[in-house]
Amino acid sequence: QSVLTQPPSASGTPGQRVPISCSGSSSNIGSNTVNWYQQLPGTAPKLLIYSNNQRPSGVPDRFSGSKSGTSASLAISGLQSEDEADYYCAAWDDSLNGHVFGTGTKVTVL
Amino acid sequence: QVQLQESGPGLVKPSQTLSLTCTVSGGSISSGSYYWSWIRQPAGKGLEWIGRIYTSGSTNYNPSLKSRVTISVDTSKNQFSLKLSSVTAADTAVYYCARARRSYDILTGYYNYFDYWGQGTLVTVSS
Numbered sequence: 001q002s003v004l005t006q007p008p009s010a011s012g013t014p015g016q017r018v019p020i021s022c023s024g025s026s027s028n029i030g031s032n033t034v035n036w037y038q039q040l041p042g043t044a045p046k047l048l049i050y051s052n053n054q055r056p057s058g059v060p061d062r063f064s065g066s067k068s069g070t071s072a073s074l075a076i077s078g079l080q081s082e083d084e085a086d087y088y089c090a091a092w093d094d095s096l097n098g099h100v101f102g103t104g105t106k107v108t109v110l
Numbered sequence: 111q112v113q114l115q116e117s118g119p120g121l122v123k124p125s126q127t128l129s130l131t132c133t134v135s136g137g138s139i140s141s142g143s144y145y146w147s148w149i150r151q152p153a154g155k156g157l158e159w160i161g162r163i164y165t166s167g168s169t170n171y172n173p174s175l176k177s178r179v180t181i182s183v184d185t186s187k188n189q190f191s192l193k194l195s196s197v198t199a200a201d202t203a204v205y206y207c208a209r210a211r212r213s214y215d216i217l218t219g220y221y222n223y224f225d226y227w228g229q230g231t232l233v234t235v236s237s
Contacts, residue, residue: 002156033221037157044206044230045157050223051215088157092222098172099147099159 003028004089004102011108012079020105021090022072028100032074032092036065039086039104048087049074081109111217112136114207122201128194132207132228139188140165143212147224148181148192150203158203162210163190168190197235204230 005023012018022034033052037045047056049065052072062077072091076083089102118130132146148160161171163181171179175194183190190197195202208224215221 002158033182033223035223037161037224044227045224046227047223050225051213051218051221056225088158088223096173097170098161099149101157101159104156 002071002103003093003096003100004091004103006087006105008074008103009106009108011110012076013079013110014079016079018076018079018083018107020074020076020087020089020107022074022102024070024072024091024100026070028036028091028093029067029072030070031094034065034067035090036074037088037090039088041085045088076107079107079109081103083107084109112209112226114209114226116205116228116231118233120232120234122233123237124198124235125196128192128201128206128235130207130231130233132168132190132192134150134188134190136207138185139183139190140185144232145210145212145222146181146183146190147208147210149206149208149224149227150201151206151230152200152203160192160194160205162215165171189217202233202235204232206230228233 036049038048039045052067053065087105093100113135115133122128133193145162145164147162161181178195180193207228209226212222
């Protein structure tokens, strides 16, 4: 069902930089902004990045987002144990006329 | 601080209609450039957008669910609701309600994002 493709897992040791990719198409990422959500175990998703690279108030600056063409990326710099979570990209899809989410990436801190 | 809270039956029989309500507190559902959505997540799986409603009553639905979904809003109660008909076991999931903020930037144009989410409610479809 997911229209946006993410790697199923990513990992790193504390302090490392972990990138997460999100691949879409011209009807979603290619023509609309990308948002990222963090979902800690057993909780609702939380907005992490909006409009490709903007951080809401309270989100640490070690989280950063970027977009190029039909792909987007989230980077976690200085990985911390509390960053263990599932991460989802999302965008509006002009063809479906609705929101689409990524397949999700589980980040593990080794 | 805006808060959203889902409510409704946790168990629905196959072929029946799932009904959930989201109550918004800490602000008027009618104020600002927002719209209101339902999103679901089967156990161990990803997020699926179900649909959205503006307080004007205008709606959009996920094409894969459109024939079975109705989202409505009651501004007097600061609530919006979801009805999903003819449910099967595949509709078993945690259902979230969420607020989407719609904004404009001269560089990116219009953009939207979910800034507030309810805690989610598990709905199981089983006889």
